[in-house]
Structure formats: structure tokens, C-alpha cells
Amino acid sequence: MADTTKFKSVGIDIDSYKKLMKICEHQRRNVRQQLGLMIDLEYQKEDYKKDNVTSLGLGAINSLHTRD
Numbered sequence: 001m002a003d004t005t006k007f008k009s010v011g012i013d014i015d016s017y018k019k020l021m022k023i024c025e026h027q028r029r030n031v032r033q034q035l036g037l038m039i040d041l042e043y044q045k046e047d048y049k050k051d052n053v054t055s056l057g058l059g060a061i062n063s064l065h066t067r068d
Helices: 014-027 031-045 060-064
Strands: none
Touching (some): 014 031
16 A cells, blocks of 8 residues: 555546546656646746635635636
8 A cells, every 4th residue: 555644646537537648658757747747837837835825615716717
């Protein structure tokens, strides 16, 4: 078994998994490396290090991203 203090499991839908695998193959990385890179790049772009990040709860995306 994997050490749960170092690793966590994440579930994604099949379509996203297939896309991820194509990205991994193209960039010659395994899934763990690719996800780690993608997460690190996103984290650097945004200001996630601030302590004022809060959960918006269910339905928040719909209220923030309304269609015209």
C-alpha cells in the first residue's frame, strides 16, 4: 500500500483520463509527474498563497460565471 502521508488518490472521469494520458505520452511524463507539473504551473499563475482563500460552496460557480 502507498504511504498515505505522502500520496493521495484522485478520481477523474474517463474522458479526462484519456486526455491526460495523451498529454503524458506526448510530454514523456508519468501521470504523477504530469499532474504535479500542471498543478505547480497553475499554483504559480494564481495567488493561492494568500490566507484569504475561502470555499464558495455548491452552486458558486454558476453564480460567478453567468451567461449573458
